[in-house]
Amino acid sequence: MAVSVTIDDVAAHAGVSIKTVSRVVNREANVSEKTRNKVMAAIEALNYRPNQAARGLAGRRSYLIGVVYDNISPNYLINLQSGMIETCHAASYGLALCPVAYAETGLVEHVMAWVRHSQVDGVLLTPPLTDCAPLLVALEKAGVPVVLVSSLGAGQVPAVVIDEVEAARQMTLHLIALGHTEIGFIKGPAAHSASQSRYEGFKAALAGAGIAINGAYVVEGRFDFDSGEIAAQRLLKGKRPTAIFASNDDMAAGVLHAAHKLGIAIPEALAVVGFDDTPISRQVWPSLTTIRQPIREMGNHAADLLLQLIAKKVLVEDGSSMVFQHGFELKVRGSSQKTSI
Numbered sequence: 632m633a634v635s636v637t638i639d640d641v642a643a644h645a646g647v648s649i650k651t652v653s654r655v656v657n658r659e660a661n662v663s664e665k666t667r668n669k670v671m672a673a674i675e676a677l678n679y680r681p682n683q684a685a686r687g688l689a690g691r692r693s694y695l696i697g698v699v700y701d702n703i704s705p706n707y708l709i710n711l712q713s714g715m716i717e718t719c720h721a722a723s724y725g726l727a728l729c730p731v732a733y734a735e736t737g738l739v740e741h742v743m744a745w746v747r748h749s750q751v752d753g754v755l756l757t758p759p760l761t762d763c764a765p766l767l768v769a770l771e772k773a774g775v776p777v778v779l780v781s782s783l784g785a786g787q788v789p790a791v792v793i794d795e796v797e798a799a800r801q802m803t804l805h806l807i808a809l810g811h812t813e814i815g816f817i818k819g820p821a822a823h824s825a826s827q828s829r830y831e832g833f834k835a836a837l838a839g840a841g842i843a844i845n846g847a848y849v850v851e852g853r854f855d856f857d858s859g860e861i862a863a864q865r866l867l868k869g870k871r872p873t874a875i876f877a878s879n880d881d882m883a884a885g886v887l888h889a890a891h892k893l894g895i896a897i898p899e900a901l902a903v904v905g906f907d908d909t910p911i912s913r914q915v916w917p918s919l920t921t922i923r924q925p926i927r928e929m930g931n932h933a934a935d936l937l938l939q940l941i942a943k944k945v946l947v948e949d950g951s952s953m954v955f956q957h958g959f960e961l962k963v964r965g966s967s968q969k970t971s972i
Contacts, residue, residue, distance in 0.1 A: 633879070644676065645657045645670045655667050664717045680803025684851065694752065695752060696719065696721065696726060696727070697754045698729070698757065699745075699754075700729070701760060703812055706880065706907070706909030707907060711930040714931035714933075715931065718930075722938055724938065727751055742766055746775060751775075752776070754775055754778075755780060755937055756780065759782075759820065761781070761938045775884055777789070781924075783861050787956075791955045793929075798961075799828070799829040799878070803836030803837065805920070806967065807837075809967060814833075814842075815872035815875040817863075819878050820853050823854070848872050854881060854882060859886050860885035862924070863875065863888075863889035865894065867901075873877065873902065874904070877905050879904075880919060881911060887919075887966070904967055906922045908923065908960075918966065920963050920964045921964070929967045936953075
C-alpha cells in the first residue's frame with residue numbers, strides 16, 4: 632500500500648516550515664522566489680498532492696474556479712479548456728464547467744445558483760457570456776472574481792483577448808492581395824462580440840482598398856460546421872464570390888464541404904479562409920488559411936490571472952480594467968493561393 636505524502640514531508644524535504652509550504656501551495660505572497668522554487672521542487676520530487684477539502688476548510692476556499700460557456704465550436708473549447716486545466720493543475724486548483732444557453736430564460740439566476748452550489752472561488756467567462764451585462768453585475772455584487780476570455784465585455788472586467796478587428800482586416804487584405812474583389816463573408820452569431828469585431832475588420836479592409844461590400848455576399852452562421860455549409864450553399868448559388876471568409880474554422884470547413892459537393896475547385900475557383908487555427912484547419916483538404924489565435928495560451932493566461940485576483944496579488948480598482956492582448960498570426964495554407972483573377 633502506497634504511503635501518502637503529507638505537507639510535513641514536503642516541509643522536511645525542502646527544509647522550510649509547514650506554514651511556508653502552505654503559502655506556496657496557496658499561491659500567497661511574502662515568499663521569496665528562491666524559497667518558492669525549493670518548495671516546488673520538493674512537491675515535484677515527492678509527488679505531493681494537497682488535500683482539496685482540507686485546503687478549503689483551512690482557507691475558506693473551494694480551490695475550484697468555474698468556466699461558464701455557451702460555444703458550439705468544440706475545437707475552440709477543447710483548446711481553451713486545455714490551457715485553463717494546465718494552469719489549474721500547476722496551482723493545485725480544480726476546474727468546474729458550467730455549460731449554458733445564452734438565450735435561455737433565467738440565465739443569470741441559473742449561473743448564480745451554480746456559483747453558489749459549486750462554491751467556486753472565481754469565474755472565467757467566454758463569449759457570448761462575456762457580453763451579458765446583468766450577469767457581470769450579479770457576479771460583481773456577489774464578490775466573485777471574474778476574468779473574460781476573447782472579449783472586452785463592457786470594458787470594466789479583466790480580459791484576455793487578441794485584436795479581432797485587426798486580425799480580420801489582415802485576413803481580408805490577404806485575399807485582396809491575391810486578386811479577389813468579390814469576397815463573401817460568413818458572420819458568427821450576433822450575440823458574440825467576436826462576430827461583430829471580425830466583420831468590422833473585414834469591412835475596414837474592403838473600404839481601405841476601395842471595394843464596395845456586396846450585401847448578398849454577407850450571411851450569418853452559428854460558428855459551427857453545419858451553418859457554414861448552409862451559408863456556403865447560399866453564397867455559391869448563381870453569381871458567386873471568388874473567395875469566402877468564414878469567421879471561424881468550423882464554418883470554413885463547412886464551406887469546403889459544400890464546395891467539394893458542387894465540384895468547385897479550391898483554391899483555383901474559390902479561395903476559402905477561416906479564423907482561430909483550431910485542429911480542424913489542418914485536418915480538412917486543402918488545409919485552411921486561417922488566423923492563429925493562441926487559444927490554449929489565452930486559456931492558460933486567463934486562469935492564471937483569475938488565480939492572482941483570487942489571491943489578491945492583483946487588484947482591480949472601480950471603473951478600471953486590465954486588458955491583456957495576445958498576438959495573432961496569419962497562417963497561409965492550401966485553401967488560398969495566387970490566382971489569375
